[in-house]
Amino acid sequence: MTFEAVKRPVFAPWKDPDAIPLIRFEGVTKKFGEFVAIENLSLSIYEREFFALLGPSGCGKTTLMRMLAGFETPTTGIITLDGRDIIGVPPNKRPVNMMFQSYALFPHLTVAENIAFGLKRSDMPKDQIAARVDEMLALVQLSKFGGRKPHQISGGQRQRVALARALAKAPKLLLLDEPLAALDRKLREETQFELMDIQEKLGTTFVIVTHDQEEAMTVASRVAVMNHGELVQVETPERIYEHPANRYVADFIGDVNLIEGTISASEGETCQISWAEGQPLLNATPSELLAVGASCCLAIRPEKVSISSEEPTDAANAVAGRVLDIGYLGNISTYHVQLSNGKVIKAQVANHRRLARRAFTWEDPVWVSFTATAGVVLTE
Numbered sequence: 082m083t084f085e086a087v088k089r090p091v092f093a094p095w096k097d098p099d100a101i102p103l104i105r106f107e108g109v110t111k112k113f114g115e116f117v118a119i120e121n122l123s124l125s126i127y128e129r130e131f132f133a134l135l136g137p138s139g140c141g142k143t144t145l146m147r148m149l150a151g152f153e154t155p156t157t158g159i160i161t162l163d164g165r166d167i168i169g170v171p172p173n174k175r176p177v178n179m180m181f182q183s184y185a186l187f188p189h190l191t192v193a194e195n196i197a198f199g200l201k202r203s204d205m206p207k208d209q210i211a212a213r214v215d216e217m218l219a220l221v222q223l224s225k226f227g228g229r230k231p232h233q234i235s236g237g238q239r240q241r242v243a244l245a246r247a248l249a250k251a252p253k254l255l256l257l258d259e260p261l262a263a264l265d266r267k268l269r270e271e272t273q274f275e276l277m278d279i280q281e282k283l284g285t286t287f288v289i290v291t292h293d294q295e296e297a298m299t300v301a302s303r304v305a306v307m308n309h310g311e312l313v314q315v316e317t318p319e320r321i322y323e324h325p326a327n328r329y330v331a332d333f334i335g336d337v338n339l340i341e342g343t344i345s346a347s348e349g350e351t352c353q354i355s356w357a358e359g360q361p362l363l364n365a366t367p368s369e370l371l372a373v374g375a376s377c378c379l380a381i382r383p384e385k386v387s388i389s390s391e392e393p394t395d396a397a398n399a400v401a402g403r404v405l406d407i408g409y410l411g412n413i414s415t416y417h418v419q420l421s422n423g424k425v426i427k428a429q430v431a432n433h434r435r436l437a438r439r440a441f442t443w444e445d446p447v448w449v450s451f452t453a454t455a456g457v458v459l460t461e
Contacts, residue, residue, distance in 0.1 A: 109158030133301035
């Protein structure tokens with residue numbers, strides 16, 4: 082018997098010039114008095130996307146979501162949903178629902194009654210409400226809990242009730258405001274995959290606001306990294322991580338080594354970077370030809386840095402140092418290696434075996450090395 086591999090279609094409507102966005106922000110600015118929360122922002126979000134707005138507190142991501150929900154009005158600019166200008170449309174008249182961090186469940190109502198609450202105030206025929214509630218309970222795997230009160234179920238289950246209630250009216254767009262912040266780490270990770278599965282089954286467009294980089298990178302089809310009311314980079318998680326647009330994105334997303342330097346030689350696809358007196362030049366592959374003398378920053382993820390007790394003979398880049406600190410995280414160990422000029426480079430090693438004895442310990446002399454393609458050369 083032979084099996085033919087079925088190739089899953091790639092979901093990337095943002096690459097299709099003929100695709101029409103479900104949501105458009107065009108030149109949107111939002112001011113609170115003299116404070117500019119969002120500045121001249123333009124963004125397109127497509128149908129069936131799980132889109133993440135990511136950034137630190139005060140970056141404008143929640144303001145952007147509140148404008149989509151109808152709780153805030155832009156100072157200038159246009160916001161359209163499914164081709165319709167929604168500025169001035171009240172929240173209850175938009176095909177949008179929102180799931181809050183607090184879940185906001187009614188404590189005196191059962192799980193089923195909480196899900197039915199919005200349906201009873203909609204134009205859905207009364208005889209169809211019970212079936213829709215059962216459908217939502219099955220979707221979030223809570224069919225056996227419909228008769229319980231919110232205090233009789235766990236935090237993760239309450240989160241799923243809130244999700245079912247938000248999806249019950251079949252909105253075109255679901256907004257999720259830090260929906261998993263109240264859950265412990267393990268449950269949060271499990272729920273992330275449940276959210277992804279539910280979103281894919283329904284095909285509803287999800288927009289999530291979060292400050293958690295891992296959460297955004299896990300669930301989203303694309304991530305918008307924000308800072309001071311502006312979009313810094315909008316890309317897939319893979320592109321955001323492997324090809325950050327600038328120092329801010331490289332430093333904000335995940336762990337990274339940032340090495341400031343100057344282009345000392347540039348030819349073809351390679352360049353050499355001068356970065357510290359007495360240290361060897363670093364070999365790198367920039368995405369574009371850079372002028373000699375230009376300031377730059379080489380961003381290298383710790384997992385792309387190797388550590389060894391002997392100087393590697395075939396490495397494009399190798400620098401000597403000593404082990405300053407060690408972080409053991411179970412699946413990986415992170416070594417902080419201090420170089421002779423005081424610069425600290427982080428290297429991560431996967432713990433493939435149970436640790437009986439470390440290969441390196443504190444104060445050991447070591448070499449850190451990486452390939453010419455391991456890092457990204459940034460000029461912004």
